[in-house]
Amino acid sequence: MVRKIARETGVGYTRFLGELRRLGINRICRQTVRNILKEEGIDTSPKRSRGSWEQFVRMHAKTLWACDFFTQRVITPRGVVDYFLLVFINVETREIFISNSTAHPDSAWVTQQARNFLMYTADRDEQPTYLMRDRDTKFTAQFDDVLKAEGVKFKVLPIQSPNLILAANESSKASSRNAWTIFLVFGEQHLNDLVLEYVRYYNDGRAHFSRDFLPPSCADPPVENDTIVLDEIVRRERLGGLTRWYERAA
Structure with missing residues (x-):
């Protein structure tokens, strides 16, 4: 659990212990957390809390x-x-x-x-x-x-x-x-x-x-509809037909 919290959050020791207490894990101290991180090769310094690039993007x-x-x-x-x-x-x-x-x-x-x-x-x-x-x-x-x-x-x-x-x-x-x-x-x-x-x-x-195969301008997916009526489907195109896509007729 210590490894999981370290890799997914990058929090400091106090917050670390708080998360463990929340899970009912009480018999662990700051030094134990530190030792586990060292054994796993995980940086124990404060800079670890800056988070990863993936976290920043997310x-x-x-x-x-x-x-x-x-x-x-x-x-x-x-x-x-x-x-x-x-x-x-x-x-x-x-x-x-x-x-x-x-x-x-x-x-x-x-x-x-x-x-x-x-x-x-x-x-x-x-x-x-x-x-x-x-x-x-x-x-x-x-x-x-x-x-x-x-x-x-x-x-x-x-x-x-x-x-x-x-x-x-x-x-x-x-x-x-x-x-x-x-x-x-x-x-x-x-x-x-x-x-x-x-x-x-x-x-x-x-x-x-x-x-999920939506264009950027579409905030929400369309209402699910398994019925296809060909006359209700229209083809759109731009750039002289180079780019094409399909929509339901309004």
């Missing part, structure tokens, strides 16, 4: 967002140019917000995307409280300052920690891989239009495994 998932850059090759009068976009994703709902594109992701552009993200989330009850990002040098101090001014805290990820920012990587890779790689993209506006269409599909129509 506690803040509703208001925790991640962001990352991705690129798309675009045909322009100057030839093929790499355009940059910045994607934000909510860790719990998987909702995404993707910036307009640019061929020059300088400090001014990146800072403006921070403002755009804040405007996008301004009217919701669950305001962003944490933002995960990597150490990409395109993230400037000005970008951070805009978000910090609105109470957003940062989790800047260690180098070579791809698993920690899996959410943002997942959405950016899925976006670039599934949405428009089959398109020839002609110019910045064409790319922005394609991205907007994809975001609408991703948030409103795409089934997400981590959300």
Whole structure:
């Protein structure tokens, strides 16, 4: 039981003993707890109580967002140019917000995307409280300052920690891989239009495994109904039919 509490909560000794007393385990003292933790190789210092990364994500998932850059090759009068976009994703709902594109992701552009993200989330009850990002040098101090001014805290990820920012990587890779790689993209506006269409599909129509196959915009599952009447089922599509999903007719 001591091992279980240590690994699942990370509480201090006093709270530890309290949990044991609650379970009717009275013949154990602080030193015994300490000895058990040492034998199991579990850190006994106060820093253990800071909790694991998984605990942090679980506690803040509703208001925790991640962001990352991705690129798309675009045909322009100057030839093929790499355009940059910045994607934000909510860790719990998987909702995404993707910036307009640019061929020059300088400090001014990146800072403006921070403002755009804040405007996008301004009217919701669950305001962003944490933002995960990597150490990409395109993230400037000005970008951070805009978000910090609105109470957003940062989790800047260690180098070579791809698993920690899996959410943002997942959405950016899925976006670039599934949405428009089959398109020839002609110019910045064409790319922005394609991205907007994809975001609408991703948030409103795409089934997400981590959300019990619900799209991010669906807060509650539909009423269970085992009866299928084909005439009542309609197919929706975006991006010229590249993305398709099904709904019951209103």
